Amino acid sequence: MRRRTVLLAVAVTAAAATGGVLLLGTGGGAAPAAGGDLPPATAAVVRTDLVESKTVDGKLDFARRRPVKAAVEGTVTVAAAEGTTVSAGQALYELNDKPVTLLSGPVPMFREMKSGDRGSDVLQLERNLRDLGYGSGLTVDVWYGPDTEAAVKRWQKSLNRQPTGRVGAGDVVFQPGPVKVVSADASLADRVAPGDKVLTVAAPKPVVRAELEASDGALAASGTKVDVTLPSGKTAKGKVTGTVRPEADDSGEAAAQDGITVEIVLDGGAKAASGEDARSSMSVRFVSEARQNVLAVPVEAVVALRGENGGYGLQIVQGGKSRMVRVETGMTADGRIEVSGAGLREGMKVGVAAS
Incomplete structure (x- = not known):
């Protein structure tokens, strides 16, 4: 609303400076232009x-x-491969010649798990053992029992690890x-x-x-629609999923950030970005408001009406004569403003300042 008010104020000032017309009476739906x-x-009323x-x-x-941080001390014997996708059961990297395996679950690895333990982390481990094919005879619950220990030993043997039946803090992520x-x-x-x-x-x-200002x-805001022009020139639609916090430095403190960084998911998912150069920038167009199939005129065509009713009007030019028509205004974009009112039609000519 603030932007609309400013634009209308500019339009009125321009009209006054160039001989634009102000309706002096209280007015109804239409009235003769002053003098x-x-x-x-003139400019045409358009539907757009x-x-x-x-x-x-x-x-x-x-x-x-x-x-991903080390849980134990050691030497990296196989480094992570940048750009690869790692799934549950695969190694993220190796430490002291032993794989550090990725497993699925929201609970972080916070302790060694062994027989007699109980908790949500045990349940999470057992689900992974089952899904990876080591669940024969395993009851999936929160208890680390003999069946869990046996399943862990089978899994450890497949990794060429010593089959201890325990899962150390540095064994999985x-x-x-x-x-x-x-x-x-x-x-x-x-x-x-x-x-x-x-x-x-x-x-x-x-x-x-x-990054926005x-x-x-x-x-x-989550859900804001965007149009993205990819480095290849292709266009894709997407929407904002949220904001991103500045990444922390080695001291653990987040870097200063003047603007707002947002993440956008493309409607086509990974397929939409397939083959695109990740090092190149792209154009992101945020759509904050849209009005479809409305009547619009140049902003400078709108005139402030004086009198106790106030409001805004357009000077309609027809057959060598002009008359003022009261209108309601809507959103503005690209120098045009949405207008509506009794008798207002596409193609009508309205008064504007000389260019």
Whole structure:
């Protein structure tokens, strides 16, 4: 509403400076223009779609980046392979010549699991053992019993690990699902301590990241529709899924950020971004408001009406004469404003300031 008021104020000022017409009476639906003067120029009432938008640069990325840190001390003997997608049961990397295996689940690995333990992490482990094919005779529950120990030993043998029947804190990493390795933060032969970052992972589904100004908070709302022009020139539609916090540095503090970084999911998913150059920027058009199939005129055609009723009007020019018609105004975009009123039709000529 504030933008509309400013635009109308500008239009009225322009009209006053160029001989535009102001209706002096209280007026009804229509009235003669003051003095019967014709305007210096006219424009047509058009039927069109109005879209208020903002375009910024974006980059192809992956959602929900998060670090994977070492749980125990050791030497990296096989580094993470950047760009690969790792699923449950596969190794993320190797430490001391032993695989650190990815398993599915929301509960992080926070302790060694062994016979007699009880908890949601045990239930999570047993579900993975079952899904990976080691669930023969296994009861999936919160108890780490003899059946769990036997299943763990079968799984450890398949990994060429010593079949201890226990799962150490440095043996597995739990993540909600498959992950994309976006960076290897520890290289081959690096010595890592507990808490050191070994790699950074993200969800495999590609997203577009774009930065808005702090004043564009409304565009960052989840569900805001966008049009993306990809590096190849192809266009794709998408929507905002949320904002992204600044990444923390080595001290654990987030970097300063003046704007708002948003993540956008493309409607076509991974297929929409297939073959695109992730290093190139793309154009992201945010649509904050849209009105379809409405009557519109140039903003400067709208005139402020004086009198106790006030409001806005258009100077209709027809047959060498002019008359003022009261109108209701709507959204503005690209120099046009939505108008409606009794008798207003597409193709009518309205007065505007001379160009």
